[in-house]
Amino acid sequence: MEKKHTIAITVEDQPGVFTRIAGLFARRSFNIDTITVGKSEKQGISKMIITVIGDDRDLERVEKQINKLIDTIKVTEMPKKSAFIAELCIIKVAVQDKKIRDDIFSYAKIYDAKIIGMTDKTLTMYLVGESENIESYIRLMVPFGINEISRTGVTAISKDW
Amino acid sequence: MNGAETLVKTLIAHGVKTTWGITGGVVIPLFDAMLAESDSIKNILTRHEQGAAHAAEGYARALGQPGVCIGTSGPGATNLVTGIMDAHMDSVPIIALGGQVATHLIGTDAFQETDMYGITMPIVKHSFVLRDSNKIASTIMKAFKIATEGRPGPVYIDMPVDVLKKEVTTISPKEVYIEGFQPTIIPNHRQIVRAAELILRAERPIFIAGGGVISANASNEFAELVTLLHIPVTTTLQGKGCFDERHPLALGVVGMHGKKIANFAQINADVIIAISVRFSDRITGNLASYAEHAKIIHIDIDPAEIGKNVKVDVPIVGDAKNTIIALIHTIKKLMKKNEKSAWLEKLVQFKGVCDKCIPTPDGKAIHPKQIIDVLNSLIKDEDIITTGVGQHQMFAMHFLKRSRPRTFISSGGSGTMGFGLPCAMGAKIAIPNKRVINIDGDGSFQMNIQELGTIKENNINVTSIIFNNSYLGMVRQWLEIFYGKRYAQVNLGKNIQFAKIAEAYNLNGEVIERVSELKEKLANAIKSDIATIVDVHIEEESNILPMLPPGGHLKQMFGTCIKGPDQWF
Known part of the structure; x- marks a missing residue:
């Protein structure tokens, strides 16, 4: 059954490592949904979080192929129940009048979205959280008229038990 | 510095x-x-x-x-x-x-x-x-x-x-460590036991051995395992030579132009022991129907190969040598008695039929098989054979007998025309006291023909035998069979005299146009003190058969030889 999988990859911070991994996905026809990369807690080691869509067999093949890359140190699947997964979304919404502004304010409060910019015609805010949460917030904003959205893609860390 | x-x-x-x-x-x-x-x-x-x-x-x-x-x-x-x-x-x-x-x-x-x-x-x-x-x-x-x-x-x-x-100001390290590169060499013991049990329970087991047996230098261990178990052996193109092809248990190479007996054995097997093979499309044909009835034990040093193409029942990550040694050890402990199986008897019997069922040349033009027959009588076990890519390569793969590892070097996965000549010079420089013979086609040979200059200047004594049919023969064969003989872009013409090209490079050139000349002229060429090119004019439209249609079920192999496998077992 096809579903979304989140994979954490720790890699040597070498020039070209991002291309190497992204290229691998393209070459093996694996579908990347999101990809993020940043520094890890260790110097010289980066962490990439990739979400892919596929069945369990696809996932196994992806993991093995990534593991095979010399720059890869570790590949871990991050199932939802055992990892904190979050992304950041910045959203710019059209605002016609005060009533709409107030409506958006109240939604933002419920969803813990932070207002970071305001003009007479737009409201810009960001929110952090699980992708589902962000998507439901976006759906709520649709009727107001979304001008622009920027999303980071998810990052993740394992839970301690 | x-x-x-x-x-x-x-x-x-x-x-x-x-x-x-x-x-x-x-x-x-x-x-x-x-x-x-x-x-x-x-x-x-x-x-x-x-x-x-x-x-x-x-x-x-x-x-x-x-x-x-x-x-x-x-x-x-x-x-x-x-x-x-x-x-x-x-x-x-x-x-x-x-x-x-x-x-x-x-x-x-x-x-x-x-x-x-x-x-x-x-x-x-x-x-x-x-x-x-x-x-x-x-x-x-x-x-x-x-x-x-x-x-x-x-x-x-x-x-x-x-x-x-730029000047180097530091001293070279003694050794290097790469954190993300720790290949698993030693196989997991539990998996070895599972594999051993499955093998010993099998009624119709078969080996398929690939290039990894050669690169891990595991041929001797593999032969020991085969002798211990008495299980028939097939190889891939890259595995050719890892097991003596004259051995009674050797069924030959599998795949699109492999032996029918080797392919049909895969269909009928209940356990396939695959050692360092990739299960490429040229081996499996249609993936969904490949070895449907068999349980597969897949040994490979690269975990990513296991489960990549076929579904595997017992995966073992490890190098061929260590894994085979571990298997021998465990099987010796678990094995009771080595009974002669009906499966084996049948395979050996069909192998006999298969060997006799070969293309019969009409006697006028030289058939590629006739060149290989002569070479089989001329070459020694330790001679190194390289090939180009095309029909000649498949004739060599199918009919040439090799008994030792690293004595058959051919471009498999990428099918690189022009591989044979430069590869031969590399092999010769690596091991100067061995004879190196490049089996090539007229199309393939021309793709790196410039290396004759390198060969001359460095006195690299290799023999090239060109199967010259004036065609890009393999594609011509496909066009004949699958495109109703509409020959597009396969005719190379007959104007090239390879022997004269050899002479121009101050090398030896020979031409063979009659079957009767094959033995003597090939023998002389191989013995020659300087690199020799033998231009063998062959029947222009001979096909390499049998053949598996691309993507077809293994049982759809056609051409020559024994009939379908269904009624066998």
Whole structure:
């Protein structure tokens, strides 16, 4: 059954490592949904979080192929129940009048979205959280008229038990 | 000591005596440094970098040590690409060194600047850019480690010229550690026991042995395992020679142009023991229906190969040698009695039928099979055979008997025409006291024909036997069978006289036009003191059969020989 999988990859911070991994996905026809990369807690080691869509067999093949890359140190699947997964979304919404502004304010409060910019015609805010949460917030904003959205893609860390 | 000198010293420290390559502006420092070490290392100046890359492959595959090839920036380096890809597909350990413009010019589209690091990324095991002279030694050490350990493969190293020229101020490390590269060599014991139990329970087991048996130098251990179990052996093209093909249990090569008996055995097997094979489409035919009834034990050093194409019942990660040794050990403990199985008797009986069911030439023109027959009587077990790619290659694969590892070297995964000649010169330089014979086609031979110059200048005595049918024969065969003889772009014409080309290079040239001349002229060519090209004019439209239609079920193999496998078992 096809579903979304989140994979954490720790890699040597070498020039070209991002291309190497992204290229691998393209070459093996694996579908990347999101990809993020940043520094890890260790110097010289980066962490990439990739979400892919596929069945369990696809996932196994992806993991093995990534593991095979010399720059890869570790590949871990991050199932939802055992990892904190979050992304950041910045959203710019059209605002016609005060009533709409107030409506958006109240939604933002419920969803813990932070207002970071305001003009007479737009409201810009960001929110952090699980992708589902962000998507439901976006759906709520649709009727107001979304001008622009920027999303980071998810990052993740394992839970301690 | 500058960067280039350090690089050369590091190559020498890894046992490299020969490199293959062509000079150019940015690699002058490298070849200059080699000049000072000419007692220990020598570059053979090829005529084209593709020749250098395939020669490095031939060297590596004959010797079991990494080959090194060198190209200058831009086209020099891109000419290496086909050879790097070939090495990647067939898991050959080569180090490809490419020149690069000086670091301050990178990104300016300087003369011959090319992103070789990017170009080669999908076709290397790993690659490096030398950015710091002080890290040259450690990088080269890492490259050798990566190319040779685990599943072998090509490593590309980009060498900006300023880094080669700069003084090195640190001492080379004694060893290097790569955190993300720890191949599993020793197999898991529980999996070995599971495999052993499955094998011993099997009624219709079969081996399929691939190139990894050869690259792990596991042929002796494999023969011991086969003798212990008395299970028939098939091989892939890359595995050819890992097991004596004259042995009664040897059924031959599997795949599109393999032996029917070998393919039909896969269909009927209940357990397939696959050692270091990729289950490529040329082996399995239609994947969904491949060996539907068999449980598969898949042994490979590369975990990513297991489960990539076929569903595996017992996966074992480990190198062929250690895994086979572990299997022998466990099987000896678990084995009760070695009974003669009905399966084996039938296979041996059908093998006899299969062997007799070969194409019968009409006697007028020379049939390719007749050349192979003569070669089978002329070549010794230790002689090294290389091939080009095409019908001649498949005739050699199908009919030529090989009994030792590293004596049949052919481009499999990438099917690189033009592979045979440069590969032969690489093999000959690697092991000068062995005879090296390149079986080639007229199309394939012309793709690296320029290396005759290298062969002459360096007195590399190899014999090339050209199966000359004036066609790109394999495609012609496909057009005949699948396109109703509409021959598009396959006719090479009859105007080329290869023997005269040989003479122009001051080499030996021979022409064979009659069956009756085959034996004597081929014998003389192989014995000759200087490299010889034998232009054998063969029947123009002979086909290599049997054949599996691409993507077809193994039982759909057609042409010659025994009928379908269904009624056998």
